Amino acid sequence: MQIYRYPLLKSWPEITQRPSADNSEKVEKVREVMSKIREDGDAAIREYTNQFDHVDIDDFAVSADEIKAAVRKIDPLLKSAINIAAQNIDKFHVAQKFPHRVIETMPGVKCWQKSIPIERVGLYIPGGSAPLFSTVLMLGIPAMIAGCHDVVLCTPPDHNGEIHPAILFAASICHITEIYKIGGIQAIGAMAYGTESIQKVDKIFGPGNSWVTAAKQFVAMADCAIDMPAGPSEVAVMADETGNPEFIAADLLSQAEHGPDSQVILVTTEEKLIQKVITIMGKQLKELPRATTAAKALDNSRAILVNDVEEMLGLINSYAPEHLIIATKDAAGLAERITNAGSVFIGNYSPESAGDYGSGTNHTLPTNGWAKSFSGIGLDSFCKKITYQEISKEGIKLLGPVIEQMAEAEQLFAHKNAATLRMKSI
Numbered sequence: 001m002q003i004y005r006y007p008l009l010k011s012w013p014e015i016t017q018r019p020s021a022d023n024s025e026k027v028e029k030v031r032e033v034m035s036k037i038r039e040d041g042d043a044a045i046r047e048y049t050n051q052f053d054h055v056d057i058d059d060f061a062v063s064a065d066e067i068k069a070a071v072r073k074i075d076p077l078l079k080s081a082i083n084i085a086a087q088n089i090d091k092f093h094v095a096q097k098f099p100h101r102v103i104e105t106m107p108g109v110k111c112w113q114k115s116i117p118i119e120r121v122g123l124y125i126p127g128g129s130a131p132l133f134s135t136v137l138m139l140g141i142p143a144m145i146a147g148c149h150d151v152v153l154c155t156p157p158d159h160n161g162e163i164h165p166a167i168l169f170a171a172s173i174c175h176i177t178e179i180y181k182i183g184g185i186q187a188i189g190a191m192a193y194g195t196e197s198i199q200k201v202d203k204i205f206g207p208g209n210s211w212v213t214a215a216k217q218f219v220a221m222a223d224c225a226i227d228m229p230a231g232p233s234e235v236a237v238m239a240d241e242t243g244n245p246e247f248i249a250a251d252l253l254s255q256a257e258h259g260p261d262s263q264v265i266l267v268t269t270e271e272k273l274i275q276k277v278i279t280i281m282g283k284q285l286k287e288l289p290r291a292t293t294a295a296k297a298l299d300n301s302r303a304i305l306v307n308d309v310e311e312m313l314g315l316i317n318s319y320a321p322e323h324l325i326i327a328t329k330d331a332a333g334l335a336e337r338i339t340n341a342g343s344v345f346i347g348n349y350s351p352e353s354a355g356d357y358g359s360g361t362n363h364t365l366p367t368n369g370w371a372k373s374f375s376g377i378g379l380d381s382f383c384k385k386i387t388y389q390e391i392s393k394e395g396i397k398l399l400g401p402v403i404e405q406m407a408e409a410e411q412l413f414a415h416k417n418a419a420t421l422r423m424k425s426i
Helices: 009-015 024-040 042-053 064-073 076-094 133-146 165-173 184-193 210-220 245-256 271-285 291-298 309-319 331-335 352-357 393-409 413-425
Strands: 002-005 102-106 109-117 120-124 150-155 178-181 203-205 234-239 263-268 302-305 323-327 343-346 383-391
Touching: 009 309, 024 042, 024 184, 024 210, 042 184, 064 165, 076 133, 076 165, 102 393, 109 393, 120 133, 120 184, 133 150, 133 165, 150 184, 184 203, 184 210, 234 245, 234 309, 245 263, 245 271, 245 291, 245 323, 245 352, 263 271, 263 291, 263 309, 271 291, 271 302, 309 331, 323 331, 323 352, 331 343, 343 352, 383 393, 393 413
Parallel strands: 002 302, 120 150, 120 203, 150 178, 234 263, 234 323, 263 302, 323 343
Antiparallel strands: 102 109, 109 383
C-alpha cells in the first residue's frame, strides 16, 4: 500500500487513479464472439462454454428438479442467513415504490407519470472464483417487486456442468425459474441477441470480470440496455483518531480480496493510524484464503494523510468511491456532505460487508468514478416511466395560444396547426 502525505490538490487525480488495463484486445474478441452468437446461436454458446469454462453442456436450462435438489443441499444456517438478508432487501426496495399522482398544471390540463416494469430482464451472476449468490438477491428481489414479467438468470457452470446450490436457492426465493448454465461473454451475448433456446432480454444487469464488462459495454452500444458502467470493486475509508484500526484493516481487505485489480483507499488526518492499519492488515492478510489476490490489490491501493476534515471531504468527493466508510467523529454529519459515492457506511459499526449482504441496500453500485453521475441499482432500475397528459376543451383553450406562439417561433407550423384546429372546433 502506497502512502502519500499531505498531497497538493492538483495531485489528487493522479494519486487516486484507478488501475487501468488495455481492453483493445478484449473488444476485438468480444466482437468476434458476439458475431458468432448472432449467426450460430446455441451452437456458438456450446462452443464458447467448452472453450472458456472447459465443460460440455447439451441443455443449458436448469430444471425444476435441479433447483429442488439444490435447496435441499443448503446448510440450515446459511439458508436462514439468506432468508433474513432477503427480507431486509425486500423491505428496503418495497419502500422505493413510485407514488402515482395526477398534477393539474393549469385548468383542464392534467399530467401524470406511471412506472412500468421492464418486461424481460437478464441477470448475470458471477460464479467463477466466488459464486455471488448475494447478487441474485440484490437483482432478483427488486425485479420481482417491480413486476418484471420475465426474469432470466445466467451463471457459469463448474467443471461438472453444475450451478452452485446457493445461487439456485437464492433464485428460488426470488421466484426465478428461467436459469441457464452460461457464463462470461457468451452469457451476455445470449441474453442480448437471443438464441434458439433463449429469448433475448430488454436489459442486462449484474457484475462480472473485465470480459463480462467489455461484453456488456459492447451490446449496450446498439443492441441491449445495461444497468451501468462497471469496473473493479473499490472502497474508501475516511477516518480520524476515533477510527478503529482493526475494523478499518478488515474493511480494506474485504474489498481487496475481490480481485487483483480492486482498489482500496484510506484517507485520514492521523499518521499513526496509517501505520497501525498497515501493520494489522499484514496480520489479517495471512489468515485469508484469498490472501494472494488481496495482496495484489493492495499494490493498487493508497493511504493518504491530509491536513483536516475539509481535505478529506474534498478528496473523497473527487474520487467518487463505489463504497465509502466514514469512521470519524460526527460521521453522520459528514455523510450529509458526501456528494459522490455509490453507498455510504456511517460509523465504526457499519462494515461495508453489511451492504454486500444483508442491511437492505443494494450492492450493485457504480465503480471507477461513475458515482459522479450514476446511482446504484434500485427499484427504478427495473422500471421505465411513461408520462401522460389529458387535456379538456377548457384546457386547450388556455394552452393552445401558448403552443401557437412557441411553435410559430420555432417555425414548426404543423405543430401550431394541431392546436389551432382544436381551438377552432370548440
